Amino acid sequence: MSIRSKLGAGLVAIALVLLVPLFLALQSLEKLHSFTTVLQKREFAASLLLNRMRSGTDELRRLDLSLVFLHQPQIRASMDSQLTVLSATSDSLAHLGMQSASTKIGTAVAQVASFVPSEYAAAAAGQAKIADSVSTQHLIPAIAATERELTSAEGMLRDRSSRLVAEATAETEQARNAAALGLLVAATLALIISILLWRTIGGPIRDLEHGMAQMADGNFGYRLRVNARRKDEFGHLAESFGSMAHQLAALDRLKAEFVSVASHELKTPINVILGYLQLIDEGVYGTVSPKMHEIVRTLDSQTRSLSRLVHQLLDVSRFEAGGGKLDLRPTNLDAFLVELEETFRVLSMQRGIDFRVERAGALPAEVLWDPDRISEVLGNLVANAFKFTERGGSVELLVDATEEQVYLDVRDTGAGIPPQQLPHIFEKFFQADNQEAATHAGSGLGLAIARQIVVAHGGQISVESILGVGTTFHLTLPLRAGGRVHERPRTPMFGVPA
Numbered sequence: 257m258s259i260r261s262k263l264g265a266g267l268v269a270i271a272l273v274l275l276v277p278l279f280l281a282l283q284s285l286e287k288l289h290s291f292t293t294v295l296q297k298r299e300f301a302a303s304l305l306l307n308r309m310r311s312g313t314d315e316l317r318r319l320d321l322s323l324v325f326l327h328q329p330q331i332r333a334s335m336d337s338q339l340t341v342l343s344a345t346s347d348s349l350a351h352l353g354m355q356s357a358s359t360k361i362g363t364a365v366a367q368v369a370s371f372v373p374s375e376y377a378a379a380a381a382g383q384a385k386i387a388d389s390v391s392t393q394h395l396i397p398a399i400a401a402t403e404r405e406l407t408s409a410e411g412m413l414r415d416r417s418s419r420l421v422a423e424a425t426a427e428t429e430q431a432r433n434a435a436a437l438g439l440l441v442a443a444t445l446a447l448i449i450s451i452l453l454w455r456t457i458g459g460p461i462r463d464l465e466h467g468m469a470q471m472a473d474g475n476f477g478y479r480l481r482v483n484a485r486r487k488d489e490f491g492h493l494a495e496s497f498g499s500m501a502h503q504l505a506a507l508d509r510l511k512a513e514f515v516s517v518a519s520h521e522l523k524t525p526i527n528v529i530l531g532y533l534q535l536i537d538e539g540v541y542g543t544v545s546p547k548m549h550e551i552v553r554t555l556d557s558q559t560r561s562l563s564r565l566v567h568q569l570l571d572v573s574r575f576e577a578g579g580g581k582l583d584l585r586p587t588n589l590d591a592f593l594v595e596l597e598e599t600f601r602v603l604s605m606q607r608g609i610d611f612r613v614e615r616a617g618a619l620p621a622e623v624l625w626d627p628d629r630i631s632e633v634l635g636n637l638v639a640n641a642f643k644f645t646e647r648g649g650s651v652e653l654l655v656d657a658t659e660e661q662v663y664l665d666v667r668d669t670g671a672g673i674p675p676q677q678l679p680h681i682f683e684k685f686f687q688a689d690n691q692e693a694a695t696h697a698g699s700g701l702g703l704a705i706a707r708q709i710v711v712a713h714g715g716q717i718s719v720e721s722i723l724g725v726g727t728t729f730h731l732t733l734p735l736r737a738g739g740r741v742h743e744r745p746r747t748p749m750f751g752v753p754a
């Protein structure tokens with residue numbers, strides 16, 4: 257399955273899973289809506305009807321009193337119409353789910369209506385006493401019975417409404433819980449799907465990213481962990497990556513071989529030029545004027561720069577073409593350091609720069625290194641330190657060791673390196689913007705070679721620098737080359753340059 261399909265399927269699955277709580281919430285909202293509709297349409301309407309009937313019975317009581325004393329036909333008509341309204345209203349209650357209350361109130365109203373004609377007849381005939389007794393003994397008790405039925409219907413309606421409200425509350429709570437649970441389950445599932453997607457996509461992407469960084473660092477032998485036989489896009493990418501690495505490695509070998517041959521071929525003519533320049537300078541071909549002397553010296557210094565560059569090019573290309581092979585030999589560390597100190601003693605006096613090799617404690621008697629190569633590295637670092645330090649400054653080589661590794665710090669009080677350029681300092685041909693402080697021109701190859709040699713020994717090299725204060729190169733080498741060195745402690749053993 258291709259990555260695009262996997263991503264698509266994953267996103268659809270997440271969307272579907274998130275739809276579940278939405279569906280539950282909608283369902284609950286629907287139920288709540290029907291509860292509110294019932295409360296509003298049925299219960300509220302029933303309560304209005306009962307209120308109207310209560311006013312109706314009050315009006316009946318007032319009309320009854322008037323009828324006994326005034327015996328007017330309009331009063332009777334009003335009573336009849338009031339009774340008709342009451343009876344119709346009680347019928348309406350049946351449609352609002354109150355059938356039994358409707359029947360009982362209807363019967364009570366009919367009972368009231370049955371006494372009205374006799375009371376009116378007595379009142380109309382001027383028999384006030386009889387009319388009054390019909391009223392007190394029959395009509396008023398019948399109205400009271402109707403009012404009792406109304407009270408009981410109101411009670412029943414109150415109970416029913418409370419039950420409905422309680423049901424709605426329970427439903428809301430249930431809906432909230434269901435939605436929360438649904439959301440939790442959906443979120444968990446979405447998280448699991450995302451993690452699965454991340455693992456299928458993120459892992460190979462990190463691997464490819466790491467592989468690219470390795471290529472940029474010139475490690476063309478790096479192999480991806482992603483299987484090139486995978487059927488998805490990562491498989492294609494891994495395959496292309498593999499062939500790109502293969503081609504780059506071949507090109508790199510070709511380049512190294514070419515530089516190696518070319519620089520070797522350049523060495524001979526350079527030596528011839530230097531030889532002839534010396535002969536001219538010595539006057540072998542005739543008298544040399546002061547102006548000619550000056551020109552010959554300039555030519556000689558430029559040719560020597562060219563010779564240094566060719567040597568370095570040859571060094572780096574031989575080292576690369578030969579796969580960074582070392583000639584490891586047991587080496588007396590103390591003698592090695594003494595020799596290095598001797599090498600720079602004259603330069604130190606000529607340049608008026610204090611130079612010291614300082615041993616922090618007891619050092620191992622013997623190390624297993626390629627002494628020529630390590631001497632080349634340290635020579636390069638110390639030469640650079642001299643190159644960027646002014647008269648009156650100091651250069652130190654500080655040496656310390658544990659049972660497994662040797663630490664060598666080359667520290668100077670020179671020009672320093674701009675902080676933003678520090679990460680590039682070990683790249684081939686890179687030179688920082690501090691060349692005006694250098695005593696002579698360089699090629700930008702020394703540190704690149706130094707790093708290759710140190711890494712081939714299984715060691716590490718790093719740099720710390722403060723512009724205008726000084727620079728320290730930290731070197732960590734295993735006592736016996738080949739093993740890996742441990743991560744260097746963060747604080748430099750000898751402190752930062754002062």
Ligand code: ADP
Pocket residue numbers: 636640641644668670671672673681686687688689690691697698699700701702703704727
């Ligand atoms: P170069 O032949 O230019 O010295 P290197 O590879 O030895 O080549 O050094 C690269 C650059 O690093 C130098 O050009 C310089 O800018 C900077 N550099 C190296 N060592 C020092 C140092 N001790 N102090 C200041 N700058 C340094």
